[in-house]
Amino acid sequence: MTATMPETAAQLPGAAGAAQAAEPTWQERYGVAAREVYRRTLLELARTDPRIICVDSDMGGLETLFGEELPSQYVNVGIAEANLMGVSAGLAATGLLPYANTLSGFAAARACEQVKIDVAGNNLPVRIVATHAGLSAGHYGPTHHAVEDLAILRTLPNLTVVVPADAVETEYAVRATADLPGPLFLRLGRAATPLVHEEPYEFTVGKARELRAGTDVTIVATGPYPVSMALEAARELAARGVSARVLNMHTIKPLDREAVLAAARETGGIVTVEDHLVAGGLGAAVCEVVTQEAPCRVHRIGVPDRFFDHVADERQLLELAGINPAEIAAAAARLAAAPR
Amino acid sequence: MTATMPETAAQLPGAAGAAQAAEPTWQERYGVAAREVYRRTLLELARTDPRIICVDSDMGGLETLFGEELPSQYVNVGIAEANLMGVSAGLAATGLLPYANTLSGFAAARACEQVKIDVAGNNLPVRIVATHAGLSAGHYGPTHHAVEDLAILRTLPNLTVVVPADAVETEYAVRATADLPGPLFLRLGRAATPLVHEEPYEFTVGKARELRAGTDVTIVATGPYPVSMALEAARELAARGVSARVLNMHTIKPLDREAVLAAARETGGIVTVEDHLVAGGLGAAVCEVVTQEAPCRVHRIGVPDRFFDHVADERQLLELAGINPAEIAAAAARLAAAPR
Amino acid sequence: MSTLLEPPATTAAPTVAAPTTAAPTTAAPAGAAPAGAAGPADLADLAHEVRELVLRMGTTAHGTHVGGSLSAADVLTVLYHEVLRLRPEQPDWADRDWFVLSKGHASAALYAVLAQRGFIDRTELATYGAPGSRLAGHPLRRLPGVEFPTGSLGHGLSLASGVALGLRRTGRPGRAFALLGDGELQEGSVWEAAMNAGHHGLDNLVAVVDRNGLQISGSTEECVSLEPLGDRWRSFGWAVAEVDGHDLGALREVFAALPDSAGRPTVVLARTVKGRGVPLFEGKKKSHSVQLTPRLFQRALTGLNARRAR
Amino acid sequence: MSTLLEPPATTAAPTVAAPTTAAPTTAAPAGAAPAGAAGPADLADLAHEVRELVLRMGTTAHGTHVGGSLSAADVLTVLYHEVLRLRPEQPDWADRDWFVLSKGHASAALYAVLAQRGFIDRTELATYGAPGSRLAGHPLRRLPGVEFPTGSLGHGLSLASGVALGLRRTGRPGRAFALLGDGELQEGSVWEAAMNAGHHGLDNLVAVVDRNGLQISGSTEECVSLEPLGDRWRSFGWAVAEVDGHDLGALREVFAALPDSAGRPTVVLARTVKGRGVPLFEGKKKSHSVQLTPRLFQRALTGLNARRAR
Numbered sequence A, B: 001m002t003a004t005m006p007e008t009a010a011q012l013p014g015a016a017g018a019a020q021a022a023e024p025t026w027q028e029r030y031g032v033a034a035r036e037v038y039r040r041t042l043l044e045l046a047r048t049d050p051r052i053i054c055v056d057s058d059m060g061g062l063e064t065l066f067g068e069e070l071p072s073q074y075v076n077v078g079i080a081e082a083n084l085m086g087v088s089a090g091l092a093a094t095g096l097l098p099y100a101n102t103l104s105g106f107a108a109a110r111a112c113e114q115v116k117i118d119v120a121g122n123n124l125p126v127r128i129v130a131t132h133a134g135l136s137a138g139h140y141g142p143t144h145h146a147v148e149d150l151a152i153l154r155t156l157p158n159l160t161v162v163v164p165a166d167a168v169e170t171e172y173a174v175r176a177t178a179d180l181p182g183p184l185f186l187r188l189g190r191a192a193t194p195l196v197h198e199e200p201y202e203f204t205v206g207k208a209r210e211l212r213a214g215t216d217v218t219i220v221a222t223g224p225y226p227v228s229m230a231l232e233a234a235r236e237l238a239a240r241g242v243s244a245r246v247l248n249m250h251t252i253k254p255l256d257r258e259a260v261l262a263a264a265r266e267t268g269g270i271v272t273v274e275d276h277l278v279a280g281g282l283g284a285a286v287c288e289v290v291t292q293e294a295p296c297r298v299h300r301i302g303v304p305d306r307f308f309d310h311v312a313d314e315r316q317l318l319e320l321a322g323i324n325p326a327e328i329a330a331a332a333a334r335l336a337a338a339p340r
Numbered sequence C, D: 001m002s003t004l005l006e007p008p009a010t011t012a013a014p015t016v017a018a019p020t021t022a023a024p025t026t027a028a029p030a031g032a033a034p035a036g037a038a039g040p041a042d043l044a045d046l047a048h049e050v051r052e053l054v055l056r057m058g059t060t061a062h063g064t065h066v067g068g069s070l071s072a073a074d075v076l077t078v079l080y081h082e083v084l085r086l087r088p089e090q091p092d093w094a095d096r097d098w099f100v101l102s103k104g105h106a107s108a109a110l111y112a113v114l115a116q117r118g119f120i121d122r123t124e125l126a127t128y129g130a131p132g133s134r135l136a137g138h139p140l141r142r143l144p145g146v147e148f149p150t151g152s153l154g155h156g157l158s159l160a161s162g163v164a165l166g167l168r169r170t171g172r173p174g175r176a177f178a179l180l181g182d183g184e185l186q187e188g189s190v191w192e193a194a195m196n197a198g199h200h201g202l203d204n205l206v207a208v209v210d211r212n213g214l215q216i217s218g219s220t221e222e223c224v225s226l227e228p229l230g231d232r233w234r235s236f237g238w239a240v241a242e243v244d245g246h247d248l249g250a251l252r253e254v255f256a257a258l259p260d261s262a263g264r265p266t267v268v269l270a271r272t273v274k275g276r277g278v279p280l281f282e283g284k285k286k287s288h289s290v291q292l293t294p295r296l297f298q299r300a301l302t303g304l305n306a307r308r309a310r
């Protein structure tokens, strides 16, 4: 499941039809919310793959984007997330490829049992695409925050769980999983986030990407802000003489055990960063791996263990939660300095 | 939250009314399913605490046990687990102490978002008492197994999560949490299980109980079979000259960090045992703790990462899952032998 | 009637029945009849056999959900022998009808009709609930003829709706059927699915409600009432057919007339009796889940046969 | 009318409005009127002010759910000024009525009436959605006057049912009210709660449905239809009152007559218009969530005032 990606923006599928028009720049193409990139990529795939069905749960926008161009590949089940999952499982059982659209909290928590039994349990090729993950719903408050989704989903059998680090990786992830035989959970945010990737690269589901080499400590991050903050922290650390490896752990399940074990063995300490509760998510998954074969210190950075009902936008909430480059750098420096 | 427990069975509250009759033996009193002990203990508490409301979701039996003796403290919401949680949160908000009764999979997965937002989020004193946890539903199959419940629940803020090791500890846990100011999740099985406790002892929520001292390795277990299997494994190990500490981790949240860190420091290796998927549960919680301060090897024993659709009874399913004294002993012996 | 499962030894201890593991005698061929070929008399025989098989499965170590299996026996018999287009030798036949046992706890009755139709061997029924069996307390997807694993109530109508949509989308002739318990209708997920299916006008979707009036803790109307049930479904956009769920002829007619209203899904409200056919269990909430001792099995079987003779 | 929130500078860039952070002018006292004391004319003033405040909150950095706040403005005005028995100075008064904004995205309208009633200070409205504010996009429980955090649709009726049961059990006079969106009724959890409340005969429970006919992706009837809505609720055991949700007098009457049927909960189906009061937004699905630029705010406010003058 590696995405074969175009070399330049002009070769990107969306650009093909507009060959006469000015070639869109990388920034023009990806400087939007990841969920927009997902939508246009899905539409593009659906144009040539009639098995694809866009299953909507009153997300807004899909009814025009999809419903108007490909009405026979669009169905709106309304505000009904449990049914969204059951219907998608039913569709998949008949040979179709449903993309079930909802918010991450409503996928992982509201419809949890339907995901557990009907989607994951049956190992059916349902693609759950969930937006507003982590704290990206910002000032919408705790009923819209999805900071327990990874803990729930990475535990369920059969699911592939992918968390793109930016809009670029979102396109890669959608393409790379188009033919996945089992179920997928694609975890997206709400607003546009900084671009981590400035040029094409090779994306492989289940294989962590080393964004920066390092020998003293490793920062393992997942999701847009965590990954870009990890890079920022690594740059700061470099200035202080600490060599930090940065891994973009875009696939939470199956987890890239080799990359984690190599980090443990080669750098002796790991900082994990996620926009998720400190328990149960990426950090827990990394701890599970290192304690099996190469025990090392792991400092987990995530949302503190309480109903996080601050009002602020995503960036500020992350700051309040202690998820920021300074914290990451400080934790990494401590681990790098600790005796192995 | 320590339960003050009677010294002999005769002093147990249930025995008081039947003072004339023969004193029930410990075995008579606790040789039944934990859920039966929970029910009679709750009824007893409810007789003197009118704030207690037994909220039923068609579990069977409660309508006669509770509904007939204390009809004003009983309400049946029918087969409706989401509503069960919302109604219980509403009741708790008015000052009552609802005991919400359902199966563990239906509490943690089916009603997950209601538990997340309405119960845990609001930090209301709802007591969720869930039966059929782990693989205890046996031949009922995977739609009735609850092997992801701890991963979900231990991640949620405010919840206290207690997993008694036997019927005795169930009574202790119910009494010790009667006045808990926040929400409780009490995880029970289905059928009767071996008694781990043969006499009264002091039970404290949040404090692991050392069932056996040891210096070479520690086995941390939660739930009836895991704990009794851990003891059996420790006896086997002793015969082989390996000194294994056994901790009954009856409280999963808040986790007893001190006990885990002491185990890591003093015995150098930990085997965790749970009737739960290998990811996300007790094992993950232990890994999170040790990697923070005292990294050591942790071998997690639990249900393998797939839809576990074997037909068998609980004991046999555990065996098929690799949860048995021999596996525990073998893993513990390996860790004890490994260089620290 | 069938002695496909060895009758349990009458000398066993009264409260603990030994699992029935003996080899079956040779089977009567009736069960292999293709859909539509069974006449009313045959149907009655088949339904009677389903009940007997349910009782036999109830003698296994963990017992079974006797009451809800017996109440659904006639509906399942008519569906599997008269209504559903299936190829037992090719369970994934693209043009088949799909059936979802949303009230998965009635698995014993489902296994009985699957055996009659040849999806599984009758001998396998003796393994109900036993270690290593494919016959779990609730249906597993890996059993031929089972489309989805069920058992957690309230999933089946969504699944069947998705199937109905998928069949429509892919232009296949099959229909999707789901059998629900009446207590199950207390799950909101049922109404979420009902509302959607009604809106999307899935006329290739049929829900059957086993309206036996009981759930685990008593009468549905005393626990959380469902009436006026027809009005509920109608107001959610469904065509409603009410029928005596134990009248085989009436059931045939109802299903033969489907879809009864173009552009709408249909719900068949089958008025049934929990434990039907076994006087001991009829209308009793205790019949929900029973482990039949040899003595109890004999009483039940005698009652079943006597009731039939009447 | 109120200029409690400083009007945004008209010179700001048209697509990005600066958050309104200026201090408020002194407030008109009308909003502090105790329940039941506001006459119809006052009510109209108050409702108008709620709408203006909603628009002002819509000028903050993230905008707000304008359409569903405007459609609910009259209902909330009548509830908070005429119906609900509350003590703003003692939000946890044991004998109070309980209100749950199940359609939590209409928080702006709720904050407006909470400010009018003195639960919070009017100046605080300017902080809507801003860092450190107590006024989140969906209500937080730590805000005085908010009983439960909402925002995930489909929770409110269960919560209110639990409250109603608790009040009944503890012999308190209070009633429980929940305001639901019509799109929200597509959640099965609403019907799960409705069925239970109907069965338990919670006549101290009132649901109000803001029947504005729109959800995010369009008309409810085109997305997943809800009609015949009154029949649905009636068949689930509820008393149904239908009312023009913008007729303040009619709303007063409906609520004054509650409970209208002993032993049953009541649902008030309030026929409303999404975006009501602002011609720019009326009946438009795009009004669901809007960030008002200064220019847009001025147009909206002009429209609001003009419509009122008519």
Ligand SMILES: Cc1ncc(C[n+]2csc(CCOP(=O)(O)OP(=O)(O)O)c2C)c(N)n1
Pocket (backbone or CB within 6 Å): B057, B058, B059, B079, B080, B106, B110, C065, C067, C068, C069, C071, C103, C105, C151, C152, C153, C154, C180, C181, C182, C183, C184, C185, C210, C212, C214, C215, C216, C274, C288
């Ligand atoms: C989601 C869920 N909640 C609870 C149960 C436990 N349960 C199994 S059967 C049953 C009663 C079902 O009653 P009904 O649907 O009327 O079935 P029938 O009378 O036909 O047996 C219950 C509550 C379950 N299987 N699934």
Ligand SMILES: Cc1ncc(C[n+]2csc(CCOP(=O)(O)OP(=O)(O)O)c2C)c(N)n1
Pocket (backbone or CB within 6 Å): A057, A058, A059, A079, A080, A106, A110, D065, D067, D068, D069, D071, D103, D105, D151, D152, D153, D154, D180, D181, D182, D183, D184, D185, D210, D212, D214, D215, D216, D274, D288
């Ligand atoms: C469980 C859940 N699913 C989806 C959403 C996203 N959402 C917010 S508002 C809305 C539309 C609500 O429509 P309606 O109830 O009619 O509200 P109104 O028209 O009054 O604004 C949706 C789908 C949500 N908040 N909660």
Ligand SMILES: [Mg+2]
Pocket (backbone or CB within 6 Å): C181, C182, C183, C210, C211, C212, C213, C214, C215
């Ligand atoms: Mg029934």
Ligand SMILES: [Mg+2]
Pocket (backbone or CB within 6 Å): D181, D182, D183, D210, D211, D212, D213, D214, D215
């Ligand atoms: Mg609406």
